[in-house]
Amino acid sequence: MPHEWITSSRSQYLTTFINPLGAILKDSGALESVLSYWIVDEIIFEYNVKHSNFKFLTDKKSDPFDQSQSNEDQKYSRLDTILLWSKDKWYHRVETLYLENKDKLDLISFKMIRVKSKEFAYEIYHRLKADEASFEELSLRYGQGPEKRIGGKCKIQTSESIPKILVESVKKSSQGDILKPIPYGKQFAVIEFDQWQSAQLDEKTESILLQSEFESWSKSIINYILNHILILN
Template identity: 35%
Template sequence: MAASRTIAATELVPLLMQYQLLTPLIRELLIDQAIESVNCSDEETEHALEQFYQAHQLTEALAQQAWLTQTGMTLAQLKVLAIRPLRIEKFKQQTWGGKLESLFLTRKLQLDQLIYSLIRTPDPEIAQELYFRIKAGEQSFAELACKYSQGPEAETNGVIGPVPVSQPHPGIADKLIHSQPGQLLPPTQLGDWYVILRLENRIPAQLDDPTRQKLLDELFDAWLSDQSSQPQPVPSQSPLLAAA
């Protein structure tokens, strides 16, 4: 076993930078600052603690005590750790919950989902031939995609999705957005490929719980990235470490 080493306080920041841990630490401290005024009820705390125990397979009292001993944490510190995700979610709701409807309306087109069929080939003549076969009804899109398409879509009869509008290549997404379901599009060159497209279905986005969570997470991540990029004093102590 290697000999133990005492790390001086002046070494800590350079070591964190060396191991690329300083930025993650600053982000976590910024989060602690942001949620400092966010409170949880006793019932919420106990529920969060119970969830933590279950997630870490610490359902027995002896296992819980062993975990505390191993990590060097007190029960109070563990409670702070356990409720931290809930406090973060409450912070998101308090900060941006009232802005979700307007944001959803501005982002709706990008949040819609598409199901489409695709054939890709590097040969423009093959692409043109396949297009005319499908258009004339000689062979199905699925049959030709399975046989000729040179991408993973060949394993799914050419069908891709449902996927968000933002996921496909911008050239593909633009054509699909302006298409009607069932409309066969002639071959288009995208880089080294010639693609044949057909929109199968467009699924309009709804402001349901998963979409709300997605928007909240995006707003939170953008806020955190912005805060992390701004020079500012780092809190001397995180609430997680301060709890006793």
């Protein structure tokens, strides 16, 4: 429960250091990001104390005061520690979480060309179907997303993280099929379906489940802080 994790010392820190800046942080849209960062810092300290492991603070690879260390190294050190903390807290529920969310964890890989116009998306679709140009060529020339630079290839994603209309389309498709344009946010996308991987309870899936649990828990802590700790005018 949030109130159990918000100890008196944590509450005092929030009221002393965050509350005076709360209104400014809220108006700038940064308040929740600041609280999220603070929660992660508290979790890292909590985990290291519990396990008597101060690697994050003393190991050269993950020392935040080591100027030779890249921001990327620090980020991964923080994420690794959060994952270890989450394992301590929720690993006993991983199998249950997997069974509850299995349909949402299937992995989909695909290529995509995004454009603003539905009509232009259909023009690209017909050119692909007629083999007038390769997907990579049309992606580089017309694509409006960051994936255009790598031939339209998108990172493999869970079925929950992409539009439902795309999920339904690829379920009926075979590898290499070019799908008719679909709405994708405020754009329209032409998709080349690559692969559908049914979820397995492996290390990667465990990490996804634990990360999802941490994010939900973190949001509940932030909501508690906003409703019970901080006084924002």
